[in-house]
Amino acid sequence: MKRYILMRVLxxxxxxxxxxxxVFFLTRVTGDPIEWLTIAGASDSAKETLRENxxxxxxxxxxxxxxxxxxxxxxxxxxxxxxRPVSELFAERIGPTVALGSIVMLVTVLIGIPLGVLAxxxxxxxxxxxxxSTAVIGSxxxxxxxxxxxxxIFSLKLRLLPSGNTGTPxxxxxxxxxxxxxxxxxxxxxxxxxxxxxxxxxxxDCARAKGMREWKVVLKHGLRNALxxxxxxxxxxxxxxxxxxxxxETVFAWPGIGTLIVSSAQQRDFPVVVFGVLxxxxxxxxxxxxxxxxxxxxxxxxxxx
Amino acid sequence: xxxxxxxxxxQTNRTQPEEKQAASAPILSVEGLKTYYYSNGTAAPAVDxxxxxxxxxxxxxxxxxxxxxxxxxxxxxxxxLDPISSRREAGTxxxxxxxxxSLRPKELCRxxxxxxxxxxxxxxxxxxPVYTVGNQIMEMxxxxxxxxxxxxxxxxxxxxxxxxxxxxxxRVDQYPHELSGGMQQRVxxxxxxxxxxEILIADEPTTALDVTxxxxxxxxxxxxxxRLGIAVILITHNMGVVAALCDxxxxxxxxxxxxxxxxxxxxxxxxxxxxxxxxAAIPSVAQDKERLYTIPGQVPVxxxxxxxxxxxxxxxxxxxxxxxxxxxxxxxxxxxWCRCWQESGKxxxxxxxxx
Numbered sequence: 001m002k003r004y005i006l007m008r009v010l011x012x013x014x015x016x017x018x019x020x021x022x023v024f025f026l027t028r029v030t031g032d033p034i035e036w037l038t039i040a041g042a043s044d045s046a047k048e049t050l051r052e053n054x055x056x057x058x059x060x061x062x063x064x065x066x067x068x069x070x071x072x073x074x075x076x077x078x079x080x081x082x083x084r085p086v087s088e089l090f091a092e093r094i095g096p097t098v099a100l101g102s103i104v105m106l107v108t109v110l111i112g113i114p115l116g117v118l119a120x121x122x123x124x125x126x127x128x129x130x131x132x133s134t135a136v137i138g139s140x141x142x143x144x145x146x147x148x149x150x151x152x153i154f155s156l157k158l159r160l161l162p163s164g165n166t167g168t169p170x171x172x173x174x175x176x177x178x179x180x181x182x183x184x185x186x187x188x189x190x191x192x193x194x195x196x197x198x199x200x201x202x203x204x205d206c207a208r209a210k211g212m213r214e215w216k217v218v219l220k221h222g223l224r225n226a227l228x229x230x231x232x233x234x235x236x237x238x239x240x241x242x243x244x245x246x247x248x249e250t251v252f253a254w255p256g257i258g259t260l261i262v263s264s265a266q267q268r269d270f271p272v273v274v275f276g277v278l279x280x281x282x283x284x285x286x287x288x289x290x291x292x293x294x295x296x297x298x299x300x301x302x303x304x305x
Numbered sequence: 306x307x308x309x310x311x312x313x314x315x316q317t318n319r320t321q322p323e324e325k326q327a328a329s330a331p332i333l334s335v336e337g338l339k340t341y342y343y344s345n346g347t348a349a350p351a352v353d354x355x356x357x358x359x360x361x362x363x364x365x366x367x368x369x370x371x372x373x374x375x376x377x378x379x380x381x382x383x384x385x386l387d388p389i390s391s392r393r394e395a396g397t398x399x400x401x402x403x404x405x406x407s408l409r410p411k412e413l414c415r416x417x418x419x420x421x422x423x424x425x426x427x428x429x430x431x432x433x434p435v436y437t438v439g440n441q442i443m444e445m446x447x448x449x450x451x452x453x454x455x456x457x458x459x460x461x462x463x464x465x466x467x468x469x470x471x472x473x474x475x476r477v478d479q480y481p482h483e484l485s486g487g488m489q490q491r492v493x494x495x496x497x498x499x500x501x502x503e504i505l506i507a508d509e510p511t512t513a514l515d516v517t518x519x520x521x522x523x524x525x526x527x528x529x530x531x532r533l534g535i536a537v538i539l540i541t542h543n544m545g546v547v548a549a550l551c552d553x554x555x556x557x558x559x560x561x562x563x564x565x566x567x568x569x570x571x572x573x574x575x576x577x578x579x580x581x582x583x584x585a586a587i588p589s590v591a592q593d594k595e596r597l598y599t600i601p602g603q604v605p606v607x608x609x610x611x612x613x614x615x616x617x618x619x620x621x622x623x624x625x626x627x628x629x630x631x632x633x634x635x636x637x638x639x640x641x642w643c644r645c646w647q648e649s650g651k652x653x654x655x656x657x658x659x660x
Binding site for chain 2: 209225
C-alpha cells in the first residue's frame with residue numbers, strides 16, 4: 001500500500017510538471033505581452049527596457065528553467081500587469097474561489113445523495129421519475145448557460161438577486177445554483193442506480209432477517225456499498241468544477257482565481273496564467289489521488305489487493 | 306407431531322401423536338400459506354396452500370426442485386418478499402401466540418433475528434463485504450440485546466468459537482472475502498445463533514459449498530440442534546442432506562406439499578410418484594448406470610385456478626382423474642401424508658425417460 005501511494009504521488013507530480021511545461025510554452029504562442037503593456041506609439045527602446053525588466057529578452061529555454069527553478073525556491077514570479085508577486089495575487093483571490101467551491105460541493109453531497117437514495121427507495125414512483133428527469137436536464141445543461149439564464153431571470157427581470165461580484169450571502173445564491181445543479185443531478189442519478197444495484201443483494205435481506213429496520217438496512221448496508229462509484233463521480237465533478245470555475249466565475253464576475261486567470265490570459269500576463277493553470281492542475285490531480293485512496297477506505301477488498 | 310395442511314376438510318382427523326415432540330405444542334404453525342408472484346398482470350402461485358408445524362428441537366426438511374416454492378415459503382415467513390413482484394395472499398403463521406403476518410414492521414423486527422434467524426444459500430453474498438465479520442455478528446447482538454460494544458465483541462468471538470472457527474480473536478476483525486466459503490457459512494450460522502433464536506431457517510445452506518465442507522456444515526447444524534435444542538427448517542434440493550439431517554420432511558411440488566412424513570417413513574415407503582422420482586434420481590455407488598435417472602419434463606408454469614394434479618403432466622402413472630381434480634393430502638400411514646389419487650401408489654416405471 002505504501003508503495004502504491006508513493007507511485008501515485010510520483011505520477012501526480014509528473015502530470016503536474018507536464019501540464020506546467022505545456023502551458024508555459026503554449027502561452028508564449030499567444031503573442032507578445034509587451035504590446036499589451038505599452039501604449040500605442042511607445043518607443044522601441046522603452047519596449048526593450050521593459051522586455052529586459054520582465055526577463056522576456058532571454059532565450060525561451062532559459063526563461064523556462066528560470067521559472068521552474070523559481071517554483072522550487074518558492075518564487076512564483078511577478079505579474080507583468082500588476083507588477084506584484086503572483087503568489088500574492090493568488091492569495092487574495094483563492095478565498096472566494098474556495099468558499100464558492102466548498103459550498104457547491106456541500107450542496108452537491110447534501111442534496112444529491114439523499115435525493116438519489118429517495119429515488120432508489122421509491123423506485124418507479126412519481127418521485128423517482130420526477131427526480132430523474134430533472135437530473136437529466138440538470139446534468140446536460142452547461143453551468144455557464146444556466147448561469148446566464150439565472151442572471152437574466154433573477155437579476156435582470158425580477159431584480160431579486162445580485163448578478164455578480166461578492167459581498168453578502170445573497171451573492172452566493174446564483175453562482176452556487178449554477179455550479180451545483182449539474183453535479184447534484186449526476187450524483188443523484190448515480191446514487192440511485194448504484195443503490196438499486198445493491199438493493200437486490202442478499203446481504204440486505206440478511207440484514208433485514210437480523211431484525212434491522214428498513215431505513216437502517218438501506219443506509220448502513222445499502223448506501224455504504226453504493227457509495228464507491230458515487231465517490232468516483234464526486235471526484236470527477238470536483239475536478240470538472242475546479243476547471244470549470246474559470247468560466248462560471250467570469251459569468252458572475254466572481255473575484256476568484258478563475259477570473260484572474262481569464263483576465264491574465266487576455267492580457268498575456270504569462271506568469272499568472274502559468275501559475276493559475278498549475279494550481280488547477282495540482283488541485284485536480286490531488287482530488288483524483290484522494291479519490292483513489294478513498295476506495296481503500298470504503299471497500300476492504302480493494303484495500304488488501 | 307401433528308401435521309396440518311391447506312384444505313380445511315383435511316384438518317379434522319389428524320391427531321396422531323408421534324415421537325416425543327407430540328406432547329408439546331408446536332413452536333411454529335403455518336396454515337394455508339399462499340404467496341403469488343405477479344408479472345404483467347398474471348399471478349403465478351409460487352406457494353399455494355402450504356401448512357406445517359415445527360416443534361422444538363426438530364429439524365424439518367423442505368425438499369423440491371428449483372421453482373417448487375420452498376424458498377418462497379420461508380421468505381414469506383421472514384417477510385422478505387419483494388413487495389413489487391410478490392404478495393402473500395392467504396395464510397397464518399403462529400409463533401407461540403403471535404401471528405407473524407399481523408405484526409407491524411417494528412414488531413416484526415423484534416422477531417426477526419431474535420426469535421427466528423435465517424441463514425442463506427450463498428454466504429459470500431449474504432455477508433456485507435464492507436464490514437468485518439465481527440461487526441456483522443455484533444450488529445445482531447446490539448439490535449436485540451442490551452450490551453455494550455465491548456461485551457458484544459466478546460460474545461462475537463465466543464460465537465465464532467462455538468461454530469468451530471479457529472483463532473476467533475483474529476477472525477473477528479477480518480472481512481468476509483478473507484475467509485473461505487465454509488468459514489463464511491459458519492459466520493452466517495454464528496450470526497443466526499447470536500440471540501439464541503427458537504427457530505433457525507436454513508435456505509440451502511450447503512448448496513454453494515463444496516462437498517467436504519457441506520458435511521462439516523451439516524454436522525455443525527446437527528450439533529447445534531442437539532446442544533441448543535433449536536428447531537431448524539432446512540430448505541434443500543438434496544435428498545442426501547435430508548436423509549442425513551432431518552427428522553421430518555416435506556416434499557414440495559408446484560407450490561404445494563405433495564408428501565410429508567418422518568424421513569424414515571418417507572425414505573422407506575415413498576408414496577408420491579414425485580418423491581419416488583426424486584429418490585430414484587439419487588446417484589448410487591452400487592448401481593453402475595451410464596446415465597442417472599431423471600424425472601421427465603419440466604416444472605409446469607401454473608395458471609390459477611389449479612384444477613388438476615400439479616404433477617400429472619410428468620407423472621408416469623397419471624390417470625384421467627389427475628387431469629380434472631387436484632388430489633387432497635391423505636394419510637397413508639401414521640403421520641405420513643401424500644397428495645395423490647393413487648391409493649397405494651404404483652411404482653415409478655423402473656427405467657423412466659432419461660433425458
